[in-house]
Amino acid sequence: MGKVWKFGDNLNTDEIIPGRYNITIDPQELAAHVFCEIKPEFTQGTQSGDVVVGGQNFGCGSSREHAPIAIKGAGIRCVIAASYARIFFRNAINIGLPILECPQAAAEIREGDEVQVNLSSGVITDITTGRSYQAQPLPDFVLKIAEAGGIVAFLQEHDIDELMTAAGGAV
Amino acid sequence: MGTLVEEIFSRKLGRPVRAGEIVMVDVDYIMSHDNTTPLAIKAFRQIGKPIHDKERIVLFFDHAYPAPNIAAAENHRMILDFVREQGLPHFHREGVCHQVMIEEGYVRPGAIIIGGDSHSNTYGALGAFGAGLGSTEIGVAWVTGKCWFRIPESIRVELRGETQPGVSAKDVMLHIAGLLGMDGATYKSVEFAGEYIRGLSVDERIIFPNMSTEVGAKCGLIEADEVTTAYLENEAGLQGPFACLKPLDAQYERVIEVDVSQLGPAVACHPRVENVKPIEEVEGLEIHEVYIGTCTNARYGDIETAANILRGKRVHAYTRVIVTPASERIYQRALRAGLIETLMDAGCVVTQPGCGACIGRHGGILAAGERALTTMNRNFIGRMGSPEAEIYLASPATAAVSALTGRITDPRKA
Ligand code: SF4
Numbered sequence: 133m134g135k136v137w138k139f140g141d142n143l144n145t146d147e148i149i150p151g152r153y154n155i156t157i158d159p160q161e162l163a164a165h166v167f168c169e170i171k172p173e174f175t176q177g178t179q180s181g182d183v184v185v186g187g188q189n190f191g192c193g194s195s196r197e198h199a200p201i202a203i204k205g206a207g208i209r210c211v212i213a214a215s216y217a218r219i220f221f222r223n224a225i226n227i228g229l230p231i232l233e234c235p236q237a238a239a240e241i242r243e244g245d246e247v248q249v250n251l252s253s254g255v256i257t258d259i260t261t262g263r264s265y266q267a268q269p270l271p272d273f274v275l276k277i278a279e280a281g282g283i284v285a286f287l288q289e290h291d292i293d294e295l296m297t298a299a300g301g302a303v
Numbered sequence: 304m305g306t307l308v309e310e311i312f313s314r315k316l317g318r319p320v321r322a323g324e325i326v327m328v329d330v331d332y333i334m335s336h337d338n339t340t341p342l343a344i345k346a347f348r349q350i351g352k353p354i355h356d357k358e359r360i361v362l363f364f365d366h367a368y369p370a371p372n373i374a375a376a377e378n379h380r381m382i383l384d385f386v387r388e389q390g391l392p393h394f395h396r397e398g399v400c401h402q403v404m405i406e407e408g409y410v411r412p413g414a415i416i417i418g419g420d421s422h423s424n425t426y427g428a429l430g431a432f433g434a435g436l437g438s439t440e441i442g443v444a445w446v447t448g449k450c451w452f453r454i455p456e457s458i459r460v461e462l463r464g465e466t467q468p469g470v471s472a473k474d475v476m477l478h479i480a481g482l483l484g485m486d487g488a489t490y491k492s493v494e495f496a497g498e499y500i501r502g503l504s505v506d507e508r509i510i511f512p513n514m515s516t517e518v519g520a521k522c523g524l525i526e527a528d529e530v531t532t533a534y535l536e537n538e539a540g541l542q543g544p545f546a547c548l549k550p551l552d553a554q555y556e557r558v559i560e561v562d563v564s565q566l567g568p569a570v571a572c573h574p575r576v577e578n579v580k581p582i583e584e585v586e587g588l589e590i591h592e593v594y595i596g597t598c599t600n601a602r603y604g605d606i607e608t609a610a611n612i613l614r615g616k617r618v619h620a621y622t623r624v625i626v627t628p629a630s631e632r633i634y635q636r637a638l639r640a641g642l643i644e645t646l647m648d649a650g651c652v653v654t655q656p657g658c659g660a661c662i663g664r665h666g667g668i669l670a671a672g673e674r675a676l677t678t679m680n681r682n683f684i685g686r687m688g689s690p691e692a693e694i695y696l697a698s699p700a701t702a703a704v705s706a707l708t709g710r711i712t713d714p715r716k717a
Contacts, residue, residue: 142486189486192519197437218490218521221453223437271325273451283443287350292447295327 133259134181134209137167137174138243143186144193145220149202157198159205166202180207183249185241187213191220200224210249212256212267214238225274228282232256234267251275306457306553307524308492311413311432314546322456322554331414331431333444336363336400337375338662339419340382346442354389355448361393361409362386363400365657371665398630398656401425401513401598405505406632408539412527413546417441417450422598422680424520427512428505429535430527430548435516455521456556457492458483460511462499464564469715471608472507473600473678473698475499475561476514477569481579482559489519494550499563500525505534506602513599514680517576526550568701568714573674573693574684582701582713591673593618593706594687595699596627596659600678603633605699610642612703612717613649619709624651625667627659651706663688676705 153165167174184203190213191199200223203211211224214235224231230251237256241247245260254269270278273295280286286295305313305321312320315328335343340362347354354360362382370376386394395403401422404410412430417423419441426433436450444450460479466472483493495511508525515523525531527547535541568582595601595609606628618624626646628634634656637643643653652667660667661679669675669692677687682694697705700714707717 189489192486192489197439216490217486218519219435219437221490222440225451226437226439226443273325273327284346284349284439287352287443287446292327292443292449295451 133246133248134183135179136241136243136245136247137171137178137182137184138241139170139184139186141187142189142192145191145196145199146193148191148199149196154196154198157201159201162198162202163205166206175206178206178208181209182207183247184208184211185213185238186211187238188215190216191224192217197223197227200227200229204229210251212237212241212249225277226283228278228280228285230270230274230278232267232270234265237265237267251278304551306492306555307494307526307548307550308432308455308457308522309553310548310550311415312452312454314413314548315415320454322454325451325453327449327451328415329448330359330417330444330450331411332359332361332404332409332416333441334361334363334400334404334416334423335419335438335441336365337368337379337382338366339438339441341378342438343419343441343445344382344385346439347445350442350446352446354445357389357391358393359448360391360445361395361404362391363403364396365398365400366662367664368396368657369655375664397632398628399598399601399658402602402629402633405429405509406539406630408535408541410539411535411541411545412531413548417444421516422513424515424523425509425513425598427515427522427524428509429531430525432522432524433512434522455490455492457494457553458488459494459496459555459558461558461560462495462497462563463560464499464562465502466563466566469700469713470566470568471698471700472503472510474566474569475563476510477571477579477696478566479561480514480517480571480576481569482561483518484577485517485575486519488515491520491556493518493520493523495523495525501528501530504604505530506604509602510599517680568698570701570711571682571696573682573695576681576696582711585695585711586713588695588711589674590622590676590695590705590709590711592667592669592675593622593624593702594627594660594667594675594677594679595702596625596629596677597661597679598629599680600699601627601629601633603636605678606633606637606642606646607640608699609703610645612700612714613651613706614645616649616707618650618706622706622709623667624706625654625660626651627654627666628656630656660687662686676702676711678702
C-alpha cells in the first residue's frame with residue numbers, strides 16, 4: 133500500500149528533474165531533487181512504496197534517463213498515468229521503474245489517496261475511495277527487468293533470451 | 304497485413320505483429336556517435352559481458368570532429384581506445400552519422416536499426432525502421448544484439464500535387480511539422496506517402512523521416528520503391544533483392560492529406576519547430592548567420608541549389624554564411640563540380656563535413672542577440688550557442704537567397 137502523489141498532463145523531464153541536477157546518475161542524489169520545483173514537499177514526504185499518478189504524455193521532453201532514475205531513487209513503487217512520452221516509457225522500463233497505463237485511474241485517483249497496486253495483474257485499488265481499476269498488465273519481461281533493478285542489472289545475472297521467452301516470441 | 308511498421312516487424316519476427324504489442328527483435332545495426340558512445344561504453348562495462356556481434360556496431364565521430372577543445376579530444380581518445388581494444392570494424396569520421404550510414408550501405412529496406420541519436424528515424428527514407436534510443440540501451444544492444452519495442456500505431460501523411468517553383472521538400476516538411484505540432488505523433492510511426500513522395504529523389508525523401516523526430520514520432524517511414532533500389536545499387540553499393548515492403552489493409556490512427564501545390568516557402572520561427580509561418584510573415588527579418596548543413600539539408604542537391612543562387616554574387620557584408628556538407632562524398636562531388644569554388648567566391652565559409660554548427664559546439668556558434676537562418680531540423684533555445692540567440696529554420700533556397708540580403712528573403716523573388 134502506498135500514498136499517491138498526483139501530477140497533471142504533459143509533465144516534462146525538466147519538471148521531474150531540472151537539467152542542472154543531471155550531472156550525476158546516482159539515484160539517491162537525483163532523488164534529493166526530484167520534482168523540487170513543482171512539488172517541493174515531495175522529497176521530504178515520500179515513503180518507500182508510494183505511487184506517482186500523472187496524466188497524459190507523462191515524461192515528455194528530453195531523453196534523459198535521469199528522470200525515471202530520480203523517481204525510482206525516491207522509493208516510488210510505480211507510476212500510473214494516462215499515457216507516456218516515448219523515451220520516458222522505454223527508459224523507465226530499462227531502469228526498472230514499473231509504469232502502468234490507465235486513463236481512468238489517472239483521472240480519478242486523488243493526491244493523498246492510499247492505493248494498492250498489483251503489478252502483474254494490473255489491478256489498481258484506491259483504498260480511500262474503494263474503487264478499482266484495470267490497467268494493461270505489465271508484460272512478464274518488464275516485471276523481470278523491474279525485479280532485477282533494471283536492464284543492466286538484469287544482464288549482469290541473466291541472458292537476454294530469458295526476456296525473449298517472456299516477450300513471447302521467436303526472433 | 305498491416306501498416307508499414309507492422310509489416311517490417313512481422314517480416315523480422317516471422318509472425319504477424321500488431322500495434323501495441325511488445326516484441327524483442329534482433330537489430331541489424333547499432334549506431335552511436337561521439338556524443339552518445341561514452342555512456343554506452345559505461346553501460347557495457349557495467350554489464351561485464353562480451354560484444355555479441357562486432358559487425359553490427361557502427362561508431363561515428365561527427366558531433367564535434369575534429370575536436371574543438373580538450374574535453375572533446377579526450378572523449379575521442381577514450382572512444383578510439385575502446386574501438387581498438389574491442390577491434391570494432393565499423394568506425395567512421397566521414398560526415399554526419401545518418402548520411403554516412405546511408406551512403407555506406409548500412410541501411411537496407413526492411414532492416415531494424417537503432418541509434419544513439421534522436422534522428423535515427425532518418426533510415427525510414429529507405430524503408431528501414433530506424434529509432435533513436437538512450438545510450439544505456441546502445442550498450443545493452445552491443446551485448447545482446449537485440450532490442451525490445453512496442454509496435455507503434457501509425458499516422459499516414461498522403462502528399463499529392465507538385466510544388467511550385469521556389470518551394471522544396473523542406474518547405475513541405477516544415478508545413479507538416481506545423482500541422483502536426485511537436486507532440487502530434489508522439490510514440491507513433493509516421494508514414495509519408497503519395498504521388499509527391501514517389502516523385503522525389505532519395506536525397507529529398509530523407510528530410511521527411513529525419514524530421515519526423517520533430518513531431519515526436521518513434522519512426523518515420525517511406526515505402527521502398529524503384530527509386531530506392533536504384534539508389535541502393537548505384538550510390539550505396541548494395542545488391543538486391545531488397546525487401547520493398549508495403550502497407551496492406553492497414554489501420555491508421557489518422558490520415559492527413561496535403562496538396563503540396565498549395566504550399567509556399569515556409570519558415571519555422573524560434574524556438575519551436577511547430578511555429579511555422581509562410582515566408583511572407585517573416586520576410587525582412589535581419590539575420591547574422593546563414594547555416595547550410597546537417598543531416599536534414601546538406602546533401603549534394605542542397606549545395607547545388609545554394610551554389611546556383613550565389614553564383615557570381617557576394618553574400619551580405621555583415622552576414623556570415625557557413626556551408627557544411629553532410630559527408631566527404633558530398634563534399635568531393637561538389638568540389639569536382641566546381642560548387643565549392645562558387646560558394647567560396649560568393650563569400651561562404653565551407654567547413655569540413657559533420658554536424659558542424661548544429662549543436663553549438665563549433666563551426667558557427669551564435670552570440671547573444673544574434674539570429675540564424677539555417678537548414679537544420681531543430682531550433683531549440685541555445686542549440687547553436689547563446690541561449691539569447693534565435694534560430695529560424697528554412698529550405699536551402701531560402702537560406703541562400705537570404706544570405707545575399709542579410710534578411711529573410713523569399714526565394715521566389717530572387
Ligand atoms: S546534424 Fe544536427 S541533427 Fe543531425 S545528427 Fe548532427 S547534431 Fe543531430
